Amino acid sequence: MNYYVSAILKVLQGEALNAHDKYSFDLPPIRSQQDWDDLLNRVWTEAETAAALIEQLPDSMLNETFTNEKYGNYFRNLHGLLEHTHYHLGQVALVKKMVSSEDN
Numbered sequence: 450m451n452y453y454v455s456a457i458l459k460v461l462q463g464e465a466l467n468a469h470d471k472y473s474f475d476l477p478p479i480r481s482q483q484d485w486d487d488l489l490n491r492v493w494t495e496a497e498t499a500a501a502l503i504e505q506l507p508d509s510m511l512n513e514t515f516t517n518e519k520y521g522n523y524f525r526n527l528h529g530l531l532e533h534t535h536y537h538l539g540q541v542a543l544v545k546k547m548v549s550s551e552d553n
Contacts, residue, residue, distance in 0.1 A: 450534055451492045453473075453534070454496055454534070457530055465516070466515075
């Protein structure tokens with residue numbers, strides 16, 4: 450989920466869009482509690498930073514081109530970010546429910 454957030458965050462910070470689906474699963478292996486905690490810290494920090502930057506966007510920016518016309522406007526991409534994240538959160542909720550039912 451966070452790969453998409455990271456890509457949009459970089460654009461909101463003034464960097465070029467440099468995202469490719471082939472990199473969306475490139476994460477270092479989680480081999481310890483510290484690795485997991487580091488990942489969670491990065492996820493929360495990037496989400497909070499992105500939210501703060503989105504709050505600062507003027508409404509007029511929502512109709513502006515998002516880095517390239519082929520990607521549509523800011524609204525489309527920010528809305529897509531919300532939809533994408535909610536989709537995966539739904540998957541997590543279903544897996545959690547399945548695991549819980551197996552424990553009973």
